[in-house]
Amino acid sequence: MLNTIKQVFHSPKFVVGFAIFVAILLTMIIYPLFCPGNPLEQIGVGTFAAPGTYVSLYDATKSPTETLRLPDAADNRIEASLSKEDRVEMVEWFGAMGISVEGLDIEDTDAMVDLWNANYDPSVRPAGMTSAKINYYKRLDNSIKELNASDTVIIADYDEEGNLVTTKTIADTDYVNTKEIANVKTLPLGTDNFGRDVLKELVSATGTSIKIGLIAGIVATVIGLTLGLLAGYLGGITDDIIMFVTNIFTVIPSFVLLILITYSLGQEQRGAAVVAIVIGFTSWTWTARSVRSQVISLRNRDHVNLSKLSGHSLVRIVLLDILPYIASYVVMAFILQVSSGILAEAQLSLLGLGPKTTQVPTLGLMMNWAMLYSAHTNGSWWAYFPVILVITLISFSLNLMNTGLDQVFNPTLRD
């Protein structure tokens, strides 16, 4: 046994798969310890806040400031506020005015602003330009001028008589240490359509999905193993009947059965565990087939015959003389079933037949929400891409482990 395990861990494929899977499991366990809280808590009011560090503007204005004279602060400010569209419009204006833009780099903010300041004249009305466009250029010019001028932001408050009184002036050289600000929140993967922290949700969803996969895998393996053992060991009419059923369910697409059952169960009955069990009930055929063929090749081996002659009970023979020899196949089939269970849940959820849950998310539900709110067409990659990546990685790692085991136990495939 120990030797077999050693051998398994010598297979590079198995080791890589195992490492990825364990890394995912560890993240799932450790992350909530450091960042506890309800994964479905809506912390954002808007939808799809981009990944990044969020600083409370309110707290920032109240925090003690330091004056820093950073040489490129003004340039950075202009650069950040001149959007790509603005730059394209500027070039268009230069063109309308017949100013040569040869050699001008649209990304070079300094050159753009210099050329603008040297040439822009609000009184000129280029022929054929709409007044809306002209007004837009005026606003653009104002904002460039404002950014250029060293200025301050004034914070005012009402006094007892209802007059606005300046309470604080913020200079453009004022800086606040992020450590001094009472509320700073890093959202590595932003928020989703409901304003939830995607990373926290993802970690929790991965856990739920793996659990669904495990339950589905266990259910499928138990059914498949029992039927396979019975068919293979007993043979005869039992074998015929079991194989008849197995063959039918191999051909009828399990996905369709899943849809029919989950839909008929109705929204209220569809908890995560129920969905997992239903998935297990529709995917046992492969285990049954492979167990059966293994048992058939085993059932006339000497040690089994000896056991039979010694009058051992059926249960004992199956448990001691057959199971240990097919354990590797069962484990391999189980691994595949876990991965296909996770996938099945995701596909069901995308159809709107996923688990009904108000406490825990699943990978499929996250994907479903992201699609419902068009995350993929509005550029909110953080809402769906990590989900796809996690599903792929789980399935990749499980399949690698399976291939590794296969190479150890079926040496003909070894290269």
Next chain:
Amino acid sequence: MKGYRKYFGKKILWFIITLIVAVILNFLLPRLMPVNPVASITGKLAGQGATDAAAVQRIYEHYLHEFGLDQPIYVQFGLFVKNALQGNFGISFSQYPRPVSDIISSAIVWTVALQLPAIIVGWILGNVLGALAAYIKKGFDKVLLPVSLFLSNVPAFGMAVVMLVIFGVNLKIAPIAGGYAFDMIPHLSWDFVKSVISHYQLPFWSIVLVSIGGQAVGMRSMSIYELNADYVKYARFLGIKDSKIVGYVFRNAMLPQVTGLALSIGTMIGGALVAEIIFSYPGLGSTMYSAVTAADYPLISATTLIITIMVLIATFVLDIIYGLIDPRVKAAQYE
């Protein structure tokens, strides 16, 4: 010829049996559930603001009668089969008063036109790549195998979303949704065909890409197994060229891949249908999705039945093809 007849006979018998079981399941599963479909429909209606209890009761009775739920189960089954044979699947709830058969027949064309070529192309490309990986081995194999393994594990919907975002949203090479431009009415014209083709690209390639990986991995290990077979050595020692022998090997490795495809088509179709949803492709996948969202029971029931029948036919056809091209099948029938 006797071997073949036996094989085909067996396959036809299996096709009929599985078809019957599939129809029974399709009929029985929803009726075995604690909530009968009509109750769930009327429940939904009540939830949507139909507060008049008497009206809900009337609707309930109407549907109960329409589905024949007020009759014994065997009569219901007879009715179900009779209607199905006549292509009568009732009236859609969500697209009232369109008959379900009408919705399905327009969707089925899109699905078949998308899935069939995509699965075949994916199968061929996957087998060629797998064979190359097995034959060339060094380097090529080292790069291609992990990539194929990884690719084959990307869920079909994931591949669809990634393709859509990269090629549709960012590069704007292809349209991102629908089977043709939304402002067009299906008719035979060059513009419409062009629109259909451009909408076809993304769903097609995302299904192809997903199926390539799995096929390549399977073909590679089959080819390695065959390359070490005794007949390879023997043929070499009789002076036959390596290129010719490689031909033998790939033929032998590819034949079981036909059965492999037959067995995996049921699994593949699930992913492929979900990919349709991502692209709002007007096929059965999207039909199923809108039926589920609208709780359109007759539509769901008919769609699942049609998908099952399509898969059964595909499997049957593949089995027959396999029987014709692999002489090992014929020999096995004598044993």
Next chain:
Amino acid sequence: MGKPMLEVRNLKTKYVTRFHEDVYAVDGVSFTIEEGKSLGIAGESGCGKSTLALSMMGYYFPPLHYMSGDIIIDGKNISGMDPDTVRKTILGSEIAYIPQAAMNALNPTQKIIKFVTDVMRAHDPKKDKNEIREMAEARFSELGLPKETLQKHAVELSGGMKQRTVIAVSTILNPKVLIADEPSSALDVTSQKMVIKMMRELMEKGYIKSMLFITHELPLLYNVTDDIMVMYAGQIVEKGTAKEMVFDPVHPYSHGLMGSILVPEEGTRGQKLGAIPGAPPNLKKPPDGCRFAERCKYACADCRYTSIPEKPFGEGRMYRCLKSVEELKEVYENE
């Protein structure tokens, strides 16, 4: 003395393992087979006899590698030839091979006639299809195989039929040397007899000019071949006529092998070579002295460290032992 058909001089080949270690499987083997003669090679499994068979084809692919020595077929030295020339002009037409596991030697999905065509065309690409078919049919009938066999796939043939088909196909180009690696060991007694009869017929009719027969069943060698060599750990340890080798073995290893079969009669058919305790040496690092010393009852200290050359004696006989023939015979007498 007939004309030498196959002459092997000091042939050395090696296997390179996955871990880049060299295994010296054939380590300096020399022998000659004259026209019309057959030579048998006996030895335990793993002694290098099958590797010797492969090495004599002059066509190497990994993990087997040629090191040095000459293989001369009817006066033509093939050991220095470029592999493609060997393939086109030597394999199948000058030297042919019958593999150990003839059961799997034929491509299962190919008709026999197709394979025969491939073999013939590998040497003469323009050969007419009908001509090939007529030739093959004639040869098959002559060897007592039904013509219909040609139109069948390998999977449709029984074990004995497969083996006879393999022999017929291997010799279809009338090779000068036929190398048969345990052609009958997996067959039942009746099929075995037919195979042996067929090989004799081929020799008598002159379709093959000489034969090298490898087996671990000694009585078979005695019945089939003119001369016998005994191989141990990649080297020939003794050579003589079949009769001499069975009734008067000199080398302690041959003596041990023959020990159990004094009278090679029908009753002893199928009897395996006598069991000698111990295992052959590791051919990654062959010992300096006698390779059999570790297992030899009669070995002395010198045996382990003295490298022993092939020592001729009697009429064209040879053995490889430190002790003299007389010394050995005396020891055997006294047992």
